[in-house]
Amino acid sequence: MNDTPRFDATWKTWLDENILRGCTHQSLIDAMVAAAFDPDTARRILARHLAGEAADTSAYVHGTPMLPPGRVLTASDCEARRLFGCEQPVIALFADVLAHDECDRLIEIGRARVQRSSVVDPDSGNEVASSERRSEGAFVDASANALVGDIDRRLAELFRQPVENGEELHILRYSVGGEYRPHFDYFPEEQAGSRHHLQRGGQRVATVILYLNEVARGGDTTFPAVGLTIHPRRGCALYFEYGNALGQSDPKTLHAGTPVEAGEKWIATKWIRRGRFRA
Template sequence: MSLVTGEDLMTYTWVRLRAGIEPLEVRRQLRLKGLDDRQIRDLMQEAYDGRRPVDDVSYSGIANAAITRRALNHPDIQKIPAPKVQLYTWKNFLVPEVCDAVVELIDQRLRDSTTADAFADPKVRTSRTSDIGMLGHDLIMQLDELMAEAIGIHWSYTDVTQGQRYDLDQEYKAHYDYFIPGTREYQVFCQLGGQRTWTFMIYLNDVEEGGGTRFRRLEKTIMPEKGKAVIWNNLNPDGTVNPYTIHHGMKVRKGSKYVITKWFRERGWGDMFPPEYYTNL
């Protein structure tokens, strides 16, 4: 069987890892392309090369990512006045046509939403989730890069993008996006990528009633607006988790709510802060 070039294989591998396809499945696909186990091992090693250990994470860099400076002079970005949390809104981050296209993708692939704690009360999170980042769709990959560029952290330092749909009376009760250190969930879900850092959430439609995002310890509620992003850092500048980021996806009282969510992580490939992300702020 003829093989594509090494460069194309690397692109092939990176795109699938980026789309959230499990490494074992990527290996299986590479075998179908005619690679032997040694070639696959070397390729996967190269793809993962540069993933930083947690000890090398620049938490001050994360806390001073490009979004913090961009907010100083961008008319659509507002820093929420909350000294204990880095919390921003970005109006019109996505145009309506893109929002509508993402909503269509979400509705094509829905499952019941879950939490990291398998024994949690199922009423904690009653929405449905779409693993749109695993589709390998060009639009979602472009959005990955757009959100990463907006914050100023390379897209490889992220989880797979998810979409959520909330219908009447559905909600996600007060929770943290980070994993509590020392817990089983932390050991399981932070083993590869490390702790979650920034959260990037985008409202994809105007909700008829309800559906706000309530940061209860800040006494702040952000209401959905089509195309608006809500962005916050789950960590303090020293890398400790920030309990003031607890938030509640409030019940939809009329209509439906669609959002996409991307979580950034401590580990990724190569440089966390690409030089080009610091230009044109």
């Protein structure tokens, strides 16, 4: 399981103290690597610290991805083939993550529960309705549904993330005209409304979108900053990550769900936090 530390105030103090003690630069890097930092990220952190630069500079630093390498990811009950991948930002599409009957069962669960979707108000942090997001959704707790529990475990195994770091599975329905305009999945830390959400497990660092049906027309997932468009394929999972060891969030993961033009679109989304999620 991935457990990359964040370069926070404690680490900054540690660097200052050990530089003052006369520790070599390589020994500092070695110590950070031993604490699970990626080697390239540790070198960049030290270089910026010595230069007096803030580690949380606006330029996002790409280190070693959290996403496991390889053309096939494996779980105890699944082998998921990588259909394509992008390195900056880290985006990948995987086939055969859900069986068709599992997709159907999730849609059945969703039909009985979905209500109008909301967004986080940037000032208050409250959930509010918005024309930016036209869909219906419902969170499903794994403890109340065995299928969701199996899927939570499978995703944790495939993407090497602690199952407890995942938010509850969010089933979403988009009817004709339904869309989600360009947005980020992470919480902007400069906004007062993000504070409450960040206290429930830290920042979001990755997203998995499970496509539950074939959409007749429209309903694509787009990443406008990199010119990427993905059309829903039943049983596939779209993974993208946007958090690094410096505590930055990657703005190139701006994405949108384009309007459904015919039929309907069903997806299930799993957001992954930096730490243990508290519902």
